[in-house]
């Protein structure tokens with residue numbers, strides 16, 4: 001009778017896979033899953049790409065918040081004749097906008113993990 005073949009790492013055929021990469025679905029062993037994306041294993045290549053995407057997303061959000069701040073400030077100046085409260089109000093709106101965007105976009109967590117049983121290379125002195 002045929003039994004399901006055990007899933008093995010694509011790079012290490014003798015090592016049982018921990019799970020597929022969250023993006024390219026290659027089977028990864030613990031050593032190959034060098035990244036974790038929202039709790040799922042992720043290969044070196046995909047993890048690196050996602051990490052950069054995330055950084056881009058963060059700077060994009062920051063730019064948006066800055067634009068929101070300036071826009072609120074401009075609107076506030078027009079409607080309140082630049083009363084001191086306008087600056088504070090704009091800051092509050094910008095912070096709220098930043099929070100709202102973070103919730104909407106849901107920036108995923110990408111973290112480089114240190115696989116068990118693999119000693120990290122010692123830093124050069």
Ligand SMILES: [Zn+2]
Nearest residue numbers: 021024043046
């Ligand atoms: Zn991958």
Ligand SMILES: [Zn+2]
Nearest residue numbers: 009012029032
């Ligand atoms: Zn492997």
